[in-house]
Amino acid sequence: MKGPVKGRARREAIISLVPPGRTVVEVGCDHGHTARALGAIGTERRTHRLPQYRDFRLVVADGLQCFRAVDVAIIAGIGAWQIGRILREGPRPRVAIVHAPDRPVWLRRWCADNGWRIDAERLAPEGRRFAEVMRVIPGHEEHRGLQLDFGPCLVGEPLIRDHAAQLLEYWSSVLKHVRERNPAKAQQARVWRSFLQHFLATGSTGGAPPV
Numbered sequence: 107m108k109g110p111v112k113g114r115a116r117r118e119a120i121i122s123l124v125p126p127g128r129t130v131v132e133v134g135c136d137h138g139h140t141a142r143a144l145g146a147i148g149t150e151r152r153t154h155r156l157p158q159y160r161d162f163r164l165v166v167a168d169g170l171q172c173f174r175a176v177d178v179a180i181i182a183g184i185g186a187w188q189i190g191r192i193l194r195e196g197p198r199p200r201v202a203i204v205h206a207p208d209r210p211v212w213l214r215r216w217c218a219d220n221g222w223r224i225d226a227e228r229l230a231p232e233g234r235r236f237a238e239v240m241r242v243i244p245g246h247e248e249h250r251g252l253q254l255d256f257g258p259c260l261v262g263e264p265l266i267r268d269h270a271a272q273l274l275e276y277w278s279s280v281l282k283h284v285r286e287r288n289p290a291k292a293q294q295a296r297v298w299r300s301f302l303q304h305f306l307a308t309g310s311t312g313g314a315p316p317v
Contacts, residue, residue, distance in 0.1 A: 113139075113183075113232075115230035115231055115232070115237075116182070116183075116205065116230040116232060116237045116239065117139055117140050117143075118230070119228035119229070119230040119237065119239045120140055120180060120182055120203050120205070120228075120239055121140060121143055121144060122228060123203050123226055123228060123239060123240075123241040124144060124178055124180070124201075124203060125178060125201060128177040128178045128200075128201070129146075129147070129176070129177040129178065130144050130145075130146035130147065130177065130178040130179075130180060131146060131147045131148075131149060131170065131173065131176050131178070131179050131180070131199075132144075132146045132147070132148050132149065132179075132180040132182075133149050133167075133169060133170065133179060133180065133181045133184075133192060134149065134150060134151075134181070134182075134183065134184055135148030135149060135150060135157065135164070136150075136157070136183070137157050138157035138159065138162065138164075140180060140182075141162055141180075142159075142161065142162050145162065146162070146163075146180070147162075147163045147164070147165060148162060148163070148164050148165070149164070149165045149166070149167045149169075149172075150164070150166060150167075151166070151167070151168050152166065153166050169191070169192035169195055170192060170195070170196060170197055170199065171195055171196070171197075173197060174197065175197055176197055176198075176199040176200070177199065177200050177201065178199060178200065178201045178202070178203065179192075179193075179199035179201070179202045179203070180202075180203045181193070181202060181203070181204050181205075182203065182204060182205035182239065183205060183207065184206070185206060185208050185209070186206035186208055186209040186210070186212045186213040186216070187209075187212075189204050189206055189213060190213065190216045190220070193217075193220070193222070194220065198244065200243070200244070201225075201241060201242075201243055202222070202241070202242050202243075203239065203240070203241050204217075204239075204240050204242060205237055205238065205239045205240070207232075207237065210238045211255045213240075214240070214254050214255060214257075215254065215255070217240075217242050217247065218247035218249070218250070218254060221244055221245070221246075222242040222243065222244060222245070222247065223242060223243055223244070223245035223246060223247045223248075224240050224241070224242055224247060224249075224254075224257075224258055224259055225241045225242060225243045225259070226240075226241040226259050227239065227240050227241070227257050227258075227259040227260045227263070228263065229260065229263050229264075229265040229266065229269050230265075231265065234272065235272060236265060236268070236269045236272065238257060238260070240257075240259075252297070252298070252301045252311070253311050256270075256273075256301070256305075256311060258311075261309070261310075261311060267306065270302050270305050270306055271302075271306065273298070273302055274298075274299060274302040274303065274306065277295045277298040277299050277302065278295075278299055280292075280295040281295035281296060281299060
């Protein structure tokens with residue numbers, strides 16, 4: 107029996123966050139599965155990276171710069187810093203669906219500091235972890251500290267407890283291994299551990315301390 111197709115859950119999460127009736131651009135469309143499913147415009151930085159099956163519109167472009175205006179931009183599966191660069195260089199989309207596998211907390215904070223508000227979120231299992239897919243729109247992000255870092259719109263997600271348990275395991279391991287060698291990292295781990303234990307016990311993120 108075959109297992110789940112790699113990336114399918116994340117792809118479905120991305121698609122679920124796209125507003126209906128909008129023109130969509132997927133930056134770095136890779137094999138084009140998401141762009142094809144949405145009837146979106148797919149982009150790649152180099153011609154040789156364009157998908158083999160070209161039954162949807164494809165553009166060679168770096169980020170969004172070749173477009174005059176963008177309704178919805180999908181920027182997923184690349185580094186957080188690159189996502190920030192693409193959004194900063196514009197044009198500024200009305201809606202962006204973003205996912206950074208490397209530094210999701212950095213991306214959340216970058217969005218909050220650069221005029222984006224998290225409007226909706228989804229979790230998707232990927233290996234032993236969970237992909238955090240966000241829909242952001244221009245506006246003021248009112249959440250800060252661990253409420254922002256954890257995901258202000260994730261609390262009602264079906265996979266949230268599994269996600270929190272995985273993060274608790276990670277930060278408990280960090281605390282166990284760093285301790286006196288890195289006091290700042292150890293303190294960060296303690297704060298996260300306390301926050302996650304509270305959430306798993308109460309289902310609430312209220313009263314989260316800033317970090």
